[in-house]
Amino acid sequence: MSSDDLIPPSPKYDPNAPPSADDAALFAESEPFQLFESWFKEAKAKEPNDPNGMALATADASGFPDVRMVLLKSFDAAGFVFYSSAESAKGRQLEANPRAAFVMHWKSLRRQVRVRGLVEKVSDAEADAYFQSRDRGARLGAWASQQSRPLEDRLALEKRIAEYAAKYGLGEVPRPEYWRGYRIVPLAIEFWRDRPFRLHDRLAFTRDAPGRAWSKSRLYP
Numbered sequence: 001m002s003s004d005d006l007i008p009p010s011p012k013y014d015p016n017a018p019p020s021a022d023d024a025a026l027f028a029e030s031e032p033f034q035l036f037e038s039w040f041k042e043a044k045a046k047e048p049n050d051p052n053g054m055a056l057a058t059a060d061a062s063g064f065p066d067v068r069m070v071l072l073k074s075f076d077a078a079g080f081v082f083y084s085s086a087e088s089a090k091g092r093q094l095e096a097n098p099r100a101a102f103v104m105h106w107k108s109l110r111r112q113v114r115v116r117g118l119v120e121k122v123s124d125a126e127a128d129a130y131f132q133s134r135d136r137g138a139r140l141g142a143w144a145s146q147q148s149r150p151l152e153d154r155l156a157l158e159k160r161i162a163e164y165a166a167k168y169g170l171g172e173v174p175r176p177e178y179w180r181g182y183r184i185v186p187l188a189i190e191f192w193r194d195r196p197f198r199l200h201d202r203l204a205f206t207r208d209a210p211g212r213a214w215s216k217s218r219l220y221p
Contacts, residue, residue, distance in 0.1 A: 013196045023193065023201050027218055032189040032205040033077050036113060039191070040075075043106040054102040056082065061096035072104070073130060079185040080115060081122060083130060086178045088147035094119050100184050110194035115186045118210065122181035131175035139173040140164045185210045190219070 029035045043051040052072040059065045066089060074081045080102070085091055094100065098119040105112040131139060144160035151157060164173075187209070193201040202219035 011196075017196075020195065026191065026193065026201060027203055029191075029203065030214075030216060032186075032191075032214060033075070035191060036075070036189065039106070039109070039111060039113065042109055043104075043111075046108040047106055048108070051106065052104075054082075054104045056090065057101045058090050058093040059097050059099070060093045063097075066090070066093060070102075073181070079117065079120075079183040081126075081181050081183050083127070083179070083181045085142070085145070085147040085176075086180055087149075091147075091178075091180075094182060100182075102184065112192045114188075114190040114192065115184060116188040117184045117186035120183050120185060122183050124180075127179070127181045128175050130181060131179065132172075136173060139175075140168070142179045143173070143176055195221070 040051070050071065053069055054072050055067055056070045057065055057067040068090065070082045070084065070090075072080055072082055086095065099117070100119050101114070101116040103112055103114045131142070134142075140161055143164040144157060188204065188206045190202060190204045195201055198221060200221045202221060204217050204219050205214045206217070207214050
C-alpha cells in the first residue's frame with residue numbers, strides 16, 4: 001500500500017472564488033481566556049468525542065521531548081489543569097523540567113489552540129476534590145496502575161485492581177499521594193482558524209511572566 005492510499009489529499013478550492021472576509025471579530029479580541037472559553041463552549045457542543053482532549057508535550061532534564069493525549073479538567077485565569085501520577089513519565093519529566101505545551105484541535109470547528117507555559121502543582125485540597133468526583137473504578141485504577149512502568153500482562157493489572165477493591169471495600173477511596181493535578185500557567189496562547197489555501201488565521205497572545213499584561217499579535221499563516 002502506498003502512502004497515497006493512506007494520506008488524504010489536500011483540500012481543493014476554487015481558484016476563482018473570492019477570498020473569504022477577514023475575521024475582524026477574532027482579531028478584535030483582547031483577553032485570551034475569555035476567547036478560549038468561547039471556543040471551548042462551541043467545541044463541547046460540536047465535537048463528538050473528548051472536546052477537552054489535548055496533546056501535552058513535556059521534556060526531560062536533557063531536553064528530549066515527549067507528547068501524549070490527556071484531558072483538560074479545568075481552566076480559569078490562573079491556567080489550565082490536568083491530572084496524572086507524579087510517578088508517570090510525564091510526572092517525572094515535569095519534576096525535572098516544569099514547563100509544558102499543549103495543543104487542542106477541534107476538527108469539527110476547524111480550529112486549534114496552542115499553549116506554552118510554566119507548570120505548578122495544584123493544591124492538595126483541589127486534587128482531593130477532583131479525585132473524589134471520579135468514578136470509583138477510576139479511583140481504584142489510580143492505586144492499581146504503576147503508570148508508565150512495565151506490565152507483565154493484563155492479568156497482573158486486574159489482580160492489583162481486585163486487591164485495592166478488597167482493601168477499600170465499600171468505603172471511600174482516598175487519593176494516592178503520588179496522584180496530583182498540574183496547572184499550566186501560560187506565557188503564550190495562540191488561536192488558529194482554518195482558511196482556504198492554508199492561509200489560516202493566527203492570533204497570538206504572549207507575556208513575559210505570569211501576572212504580566214498580554215501582548216497581542218497577528219501572525220502569518
